[in-house]
Amino acid sequence: MTSIDIKEDSIPAPRSREEKSGRLLDVKDLHVEFHTRDGVVKAVNGVNYSVDAGETLAVLGESGSGKSVTAQAIMGILDMPPGKIPQGEILFRGQDMLKMSNEERRKVRGRKIAMIFQDALSSLNPVLSVGYQLGEMFRVHEGMGRKEAKAKAIELMDRVKIPAARERVNDYPHQFSGGMRQRIMIAMALALEPDLIIADEPTTALDVTVQAQVMDLLAELQREYHMGLILITHDLGVVADVADKIAVMYAGRIVETAPVHELYKRPAHPYTRGLLDSIPRLDQKGHELYAIKGLPPNLLKIPSGCAFNPRCPKAQDICRTEIPALVPVTEQDGASLPGRGSACHFWKETIHG
Amino acid sequence: MGRYVARRLLQMIPVFIGTTLLIFIMVNVLPGDPVRALWGDKPPDPAQVAQIRHDRGLDLPLWQQYLHYMGGLLQGDFGNTIAGNRPVLDEITQAFPVSMRLASMAWTFELIVGISLGVLAGIRRGRFVDNTVTLFTLLVISVPIFVVGLLCQLFFGNELGWITPTVQDSEDMGQLLVPALVLGMVGLAYVARLTRTSIAENRQADYMRTAVAKGLPRQRIVTRHLLRNSLIPVVTYLGTDVGTLMGGAVITEGIFNVTGVGNLLFQALARREGAVIVGVVTVLVLVYLAASLIVDLLYAVLDPRIRYA
The missing domain is CATH 3.40.50.300 (P-loop containing nucleotide triphosphate hydrolases)
Incomplete structure (x- = not known):
């Protein structure tokens, strides 16, 4: 078989085109x-x-x-x-x-x-x-x-x-x-x-x-x-x-979704940011490597509110009481960012701040 | 592989010499004198006793007797019995086919029923089937074989009349069936338990998850993927059990009056017939050695990671 660039028409697959898409x-x-x-x-x-x-x-x-x-x-x-x-x-x-x-x-x-x-x-x-x-x-x-x-x-x-x-x-x-x-x-x-x-x-x-x-x-x-x-x-x-796209999971929930490059550029969840910051980088040779504090939660006793709150540097009172829903993430002016979502009460501060 | 087999066969020689020597010595230090026993309660004639001893070479030092015996053995001569002066080989060739029949029936029973029960219990671990099998096997292992044997004889033979209480014709497979079941019962329990543990353990293996993820039907997963990986400890047991079933059937053969090796060995011990004891044990040692060699070779067949160079 050849590369997919030639589109489905030329693929000698037994399946119909419809079945192969969507x-x-x-x-x-x-x-x-x-x-x-x-x-x-x-x-x-x-x-x-x-x-x-x-x-x-x-x-x-x-x-x-x-x-x-x-x-x-x-x-x-x-x-x-x-x-x-x-x-x-x-x-x-x-x-x-x-x-x-x-x-x-x-x-x-x-x-x-x-x-x-x-x-x-x-x-x-x-x-x-x-x-x-x-x-x-x-x-x-x-x-x-x-x-x-x-x-x-x-x-x-x-x-x-x-x-x-x-x-x-x-x-x-x-x-x-x-x-x-x-x-x-x-x-x-x-x-x-x-x-x-x-x-x-x-x-x-x-x-x-x-x-x-x-x-x-x-x-x-x-x-x-x-x-x-x-x-x-x-x-x-x-x-x-x-x-193509990424879903970041924490304690059994999706905390952030985004197209792949956007996530690396502008994470909208403190956990994602923490993950990105803990990648070793050549230009920071000699510096101490960042690590997210604490341990993953015990799934028998997931913390109340946002499960990440005990480890989160930005945690406020609301994080300890209310579970954040996965909400669509938008630009500062309100323009939509397709495919992006964050389950953080403070996603705006995280992505734009 | 060929070299491995050759090496193993060579290793058998010292094992063979060692065991025969041990048995030979042990028989000789047993109290009781087979020659004097020929006279029963009557006082023996010392001259005649000395004559017989001399004829049989029993007056020679032990090491000379042993060399003599081994020399004969190499030519296929197992010596003669003291009482009756019949060739030991005749007795052996009479008893072994009977025991072989009995043992192979018991062994097949262990193999088929034992492994099936073990697989059932293993894949339904903690459920009703598992508990039943575990309890049943525990019971079988804890009850002495003569109790099981006598109970079967009483129940099937005397009460129900399905079988004759004792075996009349040791050549008849039908009559040997119940003794074989009794004989194989304990082994069956061990086989079932070994299989169960092994299956339960391997069921958690990663490759089992793969097999499920491949969309294979359950039966295929169990027979092709699970069973083969679980059989090694079972094969080890079944292999060594061949020897045990052949020679260790003294009690079962006694209860059901089967004229097999166990019976022969028991009689010989009672009459201090050294030549018979050593002869029978020699053959049994050979059976054991052959069985363990076959088991070791089977490992390589079952698990390709085991290779003999």
């Missing part, structure tokens, strides 16, 4: 909680986001911010119990997946929505060859035979640029390097050319040089197949190059 995923007021012995852990508290075909949404946040749990809820791979979704909708092409039967959801998984996990070594089955694990997608979802599936697996390994794919198809995950393993994860997610891919910290377990290669590959394939991509990460560096 709104893919709409998460509406999603809540996820875990019932544990110590109480109810509120991992996700009313998340809203959407992804269009060909669009990349980066979900940013510390560990425990609920970014992975949201993704797992979308995939339908949460352990339930202890997990529970008391409220919310996950619309995939307009259909609420939370209302689907198990079998319907299974058919969506892997075929329409696929996921790339963080640690490819533990996420691939150690006792099955990579060829088998890749081929399994075709055998299960498309009813292919063993031979055909293996040929497809080799093709896939070629697509993600694994050298000597034909010789390595029968190798096991432990025989590959970290970067190559992550490529195999990507290949597996891509196998059936899904509409949406969720990548959960796909480069965190890799060393820096390989990170860039893997991200480039992912971005390239995404463009080529015109897929929606949800990129979950805590690495602001990774996001800048590939994402």
